[in-house]
Amino acid sequence: MGRNTRKRRMPLATKVTAGAAALALGGGGLVWANFYASAHEDGGQHNRTKSRNAQVATINCPDVGQKLTKVPRSARKGVAKELALLDRQITDAYTRLADTRQAQAGDASYVDNAILGPLKSKRTATLDRIGININRAGGKAPRDLGRFARCQGVPVEQPGGDGGDDGGGGGGQGDGGQNDGGQDQGGGGQDGGQGNGNGGQAGNGPVADDFINIEDVQPNSRNLPNGLAANGGGGSTGTFTTECGTNENALRNSDNVIVAPGVSNGAQHQHDYVGNQANTAFASDEDLANGETTCQNQGDRSTYFWPVLRIQDGTQDIDQGQPGGGQDGNVGKIVAPTAAELKFVGNRTGDVVAMPRALRIITGDAKSLTNGLNNANTAWSCTGFEDRQVTDKYPICPEGSGVVRTTAFQSCWDGQNADSANHRTHVDFVEADGTCSNGFQAIPQLQVRLVYDNIPAPRIENGQVVNPFALDSFPEQLHKPITDHNDFINFFDENLMNEMVDCINSGQDCQ
Template structure:
């Protein structure tokens, strides 16, 4: 995927909001979107498009809870994971975009798991610390809300889109492979090459929508690509397993997305001045050269040992990332180098040497692995290994004290309260969630993918009977709230699926029953409350971080979750709910 490497500062800081894009899609069924931006109106008025804001009193009650039946599970289990007071902000999305650094192109609040990044394995998640008081290591994350009173240009988004070629971006399979047995190396390389060819062909199809958003074409391209990638990735897994290697479990890497990240070049505001120093840069994260894609075929007798060492390398990076969070602000300028990066390099040298020795017992010792030991922080320019393959320029990382990205600027509003609760099912008992279950709710891209999975999430405290797909204007004394309900039904087998959705489902809105073949699980709900000054609400000066093409569309709100509760804790949650109790 080609990315812009330089940024051209503009006078205006954040572009105008999209004018009711989701509403147009929903009302007309049109899938080819034409942007009409009116925020700012070419004046010094700092207000955004006020059509995207609504007094909550004007929203009709629309929340209906099915009446509990005799077999209902009516309990409730709450978890206190804090409000991201430790400042774990990241533009990664480990659920929807595993392995893609900064792939969300907007910043998330993270609570719970401390080590999680786009690259975290299940073992990494399980070894992490947590912000949750009951020891829950699950990861809960959602886009941040910002206040930005700056003047906005009504033409920036349209102009940026007109210059943008949409591109297909896919998670890298090479970077996530286990040790590949020597006997299968040639075949696996052939399958990987075919994955590359499919992505290239998909991008050729995307040239038809240069300068515009065509959700119908996006769906056609992504659906076809998903089916073909699923077949190839399944073949990679079965080939490795049949030769005695570890089952990769790579279903999370199947789905691709359409990216409009080229818009960043035209939307890079004055707040992103070149004077931002590395010390100010937000979201420090460990960046290490990949190893899995650099290994030759591994002799059968060495496969198990090499896999153990690959997993150890992953755990070392996760531990270092967790230390970046928990030691933030400690020591002087050299603290990270001396206390985190230096020890990490020493550990990696030892592990890489063990891998090379294991391979050399039955085959020539791989050369150049030692060059992969050194790591940097993500905001510092990394020096690639001498023989490392060229890679595209990375998506932009957050900058400055407000963790800003192109198009996502202004001060982040910290939640006043985050309520995490697991709820029952109105017609049946619940079974425990499987460990490492992935789930998401809402859709970050209702404009470019269509609104089918988008969900209204906005309300105000005291108005629990209604949810809006616009930003709410709340009465005095009422908090702005986001309510995210996750699917409460599970297929009984899978912790993820090719589109990250099909393994879970929402219960029927009227009856509360799960679809056929699914069983009820503790249904996760997060309620995020904010103290936002009423004048900021009335002037339309707060908004959600978003992908560039969504331009802060309130209907693009979403939430993600990975269950890392122990089996014992999840059983306790299910038992509490089934007995109709309130527990924590």
């Protein structure tokens, strides 16, 4: 029931493809022009052949977690730990890729033999353990999990790709590496140095083509984020707003209790948290239910979290040499939002039902650069220009205008499960007409609007970006704006949740 892959997202994919450009290598490290969406859609032999004749810029591996839709509950924690290990293996391989540009330039088979080959061996062993975990718990592991072991090197002129799902793809770098292009990169960011202006502080992004002047974006030139246009209207028209602050407590970690429970640094990037204050990888549902909250209404102990933004102006934060920070290529000064608006809205065609306790929803995809756009859900803009939305660019806002991140969550629920094995299939977006399909029920839709009035506008000088800002990301995702994502775990108490539902269904605006 992998229903988050429907082709009705194609307008987003088209928008990204239309603005795509090629990769290049700069003197101070990797330079990524933009996300080339068609590479994900075209996984043919031609692409794989080309990959052997070009400098490899990043690594693309099948996202195994998204493919595991049936995992027994008793096996999920063990499987999650193995999935987190797969992520760490990719990070280690990417670090080696960034550290060995000189060796690659002298050996056309270096990437295949020294990086992708050993990575495949490690992934094969990990995938075997995942299958054992599933089978021991009484489940049935997918046939031949090993077919997901092979990764692709993404070359300069052909970013994206299908992650090697068909077992194809090599990724040797050929003779395109004479430009060295990043041998002093510090392992994808571990040195935390400024680098040149076009490669970001860590050498793995962002780059000039990741930015656009918001005044150059045409008003109403793209659809609103998934779900925003389809909710509200003539059905359940009320709203419920919860005030939980802007993370004044500076509560951050690089865990993700949803996808990597029990794994420290499972996200490999820092999250801002508002609401529940007990959120770590090791928190149980009871820990969260009993945790303190920053929400004004103490009946809302839900947790809301998203990757931090950093200003890359040469300064560093306290995690400069730490996991999730500089060790994982996330460098620069963290800035908290100056406003964080959390609002729940109704369904265009009918009433909503209460969310279950501990419902987990992830929207967006932290690996959209290599996974493709099926689960991407980003909207970047500026205050005063919010009729202009961009998905694959960071906005450069005029003086007096702040950066805006807008997210609309899935608002259809299967009526049974608070989570699913891949954390996706128990919830879905509404259809174009506002209805929930496949027997799903409409629930209040969470909409998050984050405003940053504290980010100086980057400058583009001679094709390079000066003092950029960027999301934290997995290192191989190169800090692309398309990888923005947002997470929510429901811990409204029953009375407050019922109050929210009544408010929305009766057309009131409450908080």
